Amino acid sequence: MRVRLCWRRDGRNPNEKKYAAAQLAAHLRQGGWDATLEHIISRDTKRGLTHNLLVQRDEGAIIFAALIPIDSLHAIWNRQREVSDDLQRRGLKGQAKKNHAQNGTSPTVWLQDDRTPSGHEVADALWHWPGVIDLAMLTPFLMESVPTDDTYDDCPLPDYLSLGRDEGERVPVVRSEVRRDPHVRRAVLERAGFACEREGCGERRDFPGFLDVHHILGAEKSDRVYNCVALCPCCHREAHYAPYADDLNKQLLEHAKRFG
Ligand SMILES: [Zn+2]
Ligand SMILES: [Zn+2]
Numbered sequence: 001m002r003v004r005l006c007w008r009r010d011g012r013n014p015n016e017k018k019y020a021a022a023q024l025a026a027h028l029r030q031g032g033w034d035a036t037l038e039h040i041i042s043r044d045t046k047r048g049l050t051h052n053l054l055v056q057r058d059e060g061a062i063i064f065a066a067l068i069p070i071d072s073l074h075a076i077w078n079r080q081r082e083v084s085d086d087l088q089r090r091g092l093k094g095q096a097k098k099n100h101a102q103n104g105t106s107p108t109v110w111l112q113d114d115r116t117p118s119g120h121e122v123a124d125a126l127w128h129w130p131g132v133i134d135l136a137m138l139t140p141f142l143m144e145s146v147p148t149d150d151t152y153d154d155c156p157l158p159d160y161l162s163l164g165r166d167e168g169e170r171v172p173v174v175r176s177e178v179r180r181d182p183h184v185r186r187a188v189l190e191r192a193g194f195a196c197e198r199e200g201c202g203e204r205r206d207f208p209g210f211l212d213v214h215h216i217l218g219a220e221k222s223d224r225v226y227n228c229v230a231l232c233p234c235c236h237r238e239a240h241y242a243p244y245a246d247d248l249n250k251q252l253l254e255h256a257k258r259f260g
Contacts, residue, residue, distance in 0.1 A: 001051040020056040023106035065135035092118040178219040192230035203232035226260030
């Protein structure tokens with residue numbers, strides 16, 4: 001599961017015990033709120049994660065621990081957004097103007113909102129969702145911080161011989177691809193002088209196939225030279241998987257746009 005911490009309660013905000021919420025992303029992706037949610041969910045699903053655990057801590061105690069099946073996350077967020085809109089329409093949101101679910105640039109899931117008499121309706125949308133469990137309710141005592149002995153490794157050593165196999169079995173695979181023009185690929189490699197175009201990198205090798213041509217906004221969006229950069233394998237992985245991939249892609253797009 002992916003564990004996400006709710007906003008900290010550190011005594012700085014006098015209201016802080018009245019609400020609990022967790023942000024799902026540092027910033028929005030291209031495509032907006034729903035695209036950001038889908039990205040998070042498909043990324044986590046690919047990693048084999050099945051749940052999000054949203055944890056609100058208050059000094060030594062865990063007061064909420066919402067265990068959310070990953071395939072319900074988007075729908076729950078949507079529902080909270082609708083409820084928040086609805087409170088707004090009914091004039092029940094007090095001074096708050098923005099939607100609960102859209103906090104700055106982050107999709108946000110709410111576990112508690114007691115700042116106004118009706119705010120709890122947003123959190124209720126989470127707690128009433130089928131399959132959502134509050135693990136904190138299963139813990140009848142306040143947890144005290146007990147020093148734990150983590151000097152030993154509690155993961156059993158893997159039995160390497162039981163992993164994998166020697167003779168691979170072939171399985172047929174059907175997949176669809178976006179058609180790409182080989183001339184675009186060629187033009188980008190030539191433009192790049194056959195070296196990685198990421199600023200400060202410039203890696204090159206003297207054999208064809210070393211460089212990848214990365215479609216910054218995706219090949220489906222545009223297979224044109226101004227959406228493509230030549231990248232070495234490391235930079236290409238970073239552009240897809242690094243936590244700062246969005247910033248890197250912005251920088252790459254700035255570079256590629258000059259050729260549009
Ligand atoms: Zn790529
Ligand atoms: Zn590179």
